[in-house]
Each structure stands twice: as C-alpha cells, then as structure tokens.
Amino acid sequence: MRTVIAGGHGKIARRLEKLLAGRGDQVAGLIRNPDQSAALIEAGAEPVVCDLESASAEEVARHLAGADAAVFAAGAGPGSGAARKETVDRAAAALFADAAERVGVRRFVVVSSMGADEEPPPGTDPVFAAYLRAKGAADADIRARAGLDWTILRPGALTDDPGTGLVRLAERTPRGQVTRDDVAAVLAALLDEPRTAGLTLDLVGGDTPVSTAVDAVAA
Numbered sequence: 001m002r003t004v005i006a007g008g009h010g011k012i013a014r015r016l017e018k019l020l021a022g023r024g025d026q027v028a029g030l031i032r033n034p035d036q037s038a039a040l041i042e043a044g045a046e047p048v049v050c051d052l053e054s055a056s057a058e059e060v061a062r063h064l065a066g067a068d069a070a071v072f073a074a075g076a077g078p079g080s081g082a083a084r085k086e087t088v089d090r091a092a093a094a095l096f097a098d099a100a101e102r103v104g105v106r107r108f109v110v111v112s113s114m115g116a117d118e119e120p121p122p123g124t125d126p127v128f129a130a131y132l133r134a135k136g137a138a139d140a141d142i143r144a145r146a147g148l149d150w151t152i153l154r155p156g157a158l159t160d161d162p163g164t165g166l167v168r169l170a171e172r173t174p175r176g177q178v179t180r181d182d183v184a185a186v187l188a189a190l191l192d193e194p195r196t197a198g199l200t201l202d203l204v205g206g207d208t209p210v211s212t213a214v215d216a217v218a219a
Contacts, residue, residue: 001020001026001068001069001191002066002069003020003026003068003071003191004030004048004063004064004067004069004070004071004105005027005029005045005071005073006070006071006072006096007073008028008030008036008040008045008047009029009031009033009036010073010075011158011160012073012111012183012184012187013029014039014040014043015180015181015183015184016071016073016184016187017029017040017045018044019184019188020045020188020191021044021045023188026046027044027045027046028046028063028067029043029046029048030048030050030052030060030063030074031047031049031050032049032050032053034049037049048063050063052074052088052092052096053088057099057102060096060098060099061098061102064099064102064103064105065103067103068105069105069107069108069109070105070108071109071191072096072097072108072111073111073187074089074092074096075089075111076088076089080127082126085127085130085133085134086134089138090134090138090141093110093141093142094138094141094142097141097145097148101145101148106148106149107149107191107194108142108151109150109151109190110138110142110150110152110153111155111183112135112139112153112154112200113132113135113154113155114154114155114175114204115132115154115175116132116135116136116139116154117139117200120133139152143200149194149197151190151196151197151198151199151200151201152199152200153183153186155202155203155204156175156177156202156203157175157176158177158178158179159177159178159179160179160180161179162179163179163180163182164179164205165182165185165209166209166210167182167205167206167213168202168206168207168213169201169203169206169214169216169217170202171201171217172202173203173204174204175204178203178204178205179205182203182210185210186203186213186214189210190214193214193215193218195218195219196218199217201217
C-alpha cells in the first residue's frame with residue numbers, strides 16, 4: 001500500500017509513518033518546510049514539499065497520483081491564531097479531499113478532534129473554539145463526498161506517554177485522553193479495514209486491543 005499523509009511532520013503523522021514503513025508499505029508525507037525532510041526520512045517516509053495553504057488542487061493531486069490511501073493529519077498547531085485554523089484545519093482538508101477525488105484515491109482517513117460536531121461551550125478559549133469549528137466544518141465537507149471512502153477519527157486529549165495498545169473506539173465515547181502512539185496504531189488499522197468507511201469514531205484510552213476495537217466497529 002502507498003499512503004500519502006498531509007501534515008507529514010506532525011507528531012501523529014511521524015508515528016504513523018514509522019508504523020507503515022516498518023511493515024513494508026510506501027509512505028509519503030507532505031511538509032511545508034524542506035528542513036523537516038530529514039525527520040521524515042528517518043521515519044521511513046518520502047518527504048514531499050507542498051504547502052497546503054498555497055498549493056492548487058492540481059499540484060496536490062500530482063502528489064497523490066498512484067496512492068492507495070490518503071490521511072489528513074495536518075493542523076495549524078499550537079500558537080497559531082484563529083485565521084490559520086480556517087486555512088489549515090478546514091480549507092486544507094477540503095483541498096486534500098479535492099485532490100484525492102481528482103486522481104481516484106478513494107480511501108481517505110481524517111484525524112479530527114473529539115467535540116468537533118458540537119458548538120464550543122461558553123467560556124471556551126476563542127482560538128480553541130475556532131479550531132473545533134474548523135474541524136467540524138472540515139468533517140462535514142468530507143462526509144458529503146460520494147467520491148471518497150472516508151473514515152473520520154476523533155481522538156480525545158492527546159498525550160506523549162508510551163502507547164498501551166489498548167483503546168476505546170466507538171461512534172461516541174466519554175471524554176478522555178489517548179496517547180499519540182495509540183492514535184497512530186488505530187490509524188494504521190483503519191487503513192487496512194475498508195468496512196470502517198463512512199464512520200466517524202471517537203477514540204480514547206481503554207482496555208480493548210487496537211485490532212479488536214477496529215474489528216468491532218467495522219462489524
């Protein structure tokens with residue numbers, strides 16, 4: 001399988017790249033900054049310099065041509081303002097989806113956020129509220145596309161603790177934390193399971209092995 005990951009230098013993306021490359025898959029990561037190339041090569045991925053805030057759908061489509069799957073794991077990141085939540089977390093997701101449809105890459109997995117379908121409660125930090133709204137709008141856009149076999153994964157609060165391989169994965173779960181290691185493991189398993197297409201899934205730490213959890217939602 002060849003997978004192209006948007007946001008290829010992100011913490012989850014680099015973990016996913018290592019997993020996919022380690023099992024013999026081909027993986028490419030889209031990055032804005034060429035200085036990040038060495039980190040992707042170390043993870044076993046092909047670095048592809050492409051700024052999703054300025055690229056055209058045609059340019060992105062060229063990078064996706066021949067892929068079996070696409071993963072949107074890009075984000076404006078900490079320290080960015082509300083405007084970049086719109087240009088990266090929403091608009092770049094739509095652009096990546098447009099490009100996938102152009103070249104017939106149907107399998108499309110999105111890293112979203114728990115709570116993206118809900119209006120942020122009063123008192124929410126304005127930038128975080130903008131992030132949640134952008135993620136919700138991006139998810140709605142992806143879910144409306146008949147040309148994609150999409151799965152949307154919505155992790156809870158992310159940690160850098162070592163992964164446990166044990167999760168809780170369902171269309172709705174109580175809020176909680178999950179390690180980035182375990183998010184990457186779930187993403188790899190979702191890529192292998194076409195029956196998860198059309199599902200929006202919450203993910204937190206739990207007591208079910210990743211493969212069992214993915215099998216259960218697929219069934």
